[in-house]
Amino acid sequence: MSWAGPEDVYLSTSLASYLDKKLLVLLRDGRKLLGTLRSFDQFANAVLEGACDRVIVGDLYCDIPLGLYVIRGENVVLIGELDVEKEELPPHMTRVSTAEIKRVSFTFAQKAEREASDLKGTMKKRMDFLDMD
């Protein structure tokens, strides 16, 4: 194994190669931000210019513009370089307005909540035989 020497402590997987590029930043809360990287530091804090939040619900998506964003590194999951020669999204996906995506995501969230509580209900029923009460 190539042992880490004292100078290797300063080695870092640098984000410098991503500067001024259009990137996809995935955040811990599931948000997908797109924008141009203008600055970063050792904590993966980042400055994104012209940032937008790509909201995807099923086959619909919407890019909500955000402007200049400073992202705290602890929230960053992944920073991906977008290949300009490739399509950013599959062709079957449709772009909709902000109002439409908000409406759809509300219905989607309601449905997800209902499914979660249904699942909880069926699991409880299965545990009933234990007669723990």
Next chain:
Amino acid sequence: MLFFSYFKDLVGREVTVELKNDLAIRGTLHSVDQYLNIKLENTRVVDQDKYPHMLSVRNCFIRGSVVRYVQLPSDGVDVELLHDATRREARGS
């Protein structure tokens, strides 16, 4: 430092990184750092249909703190060497 050294030796190999948000990305290990941040090249997402936003991403930087697993080729592990290194590291601390 042990895993940093270990990953440095694996640079150039094909790995699959599974993240805490369940996203799994296969790619060539480009670089690693002391925080075990990982840079992958030539990436493909496992279960691409579930993650349409990742379609055009070919290179990425992954923050070390969000990694759950790094899946390696079975010949990527020299167990003897790792054992020796671990014993040495344990003795040192």
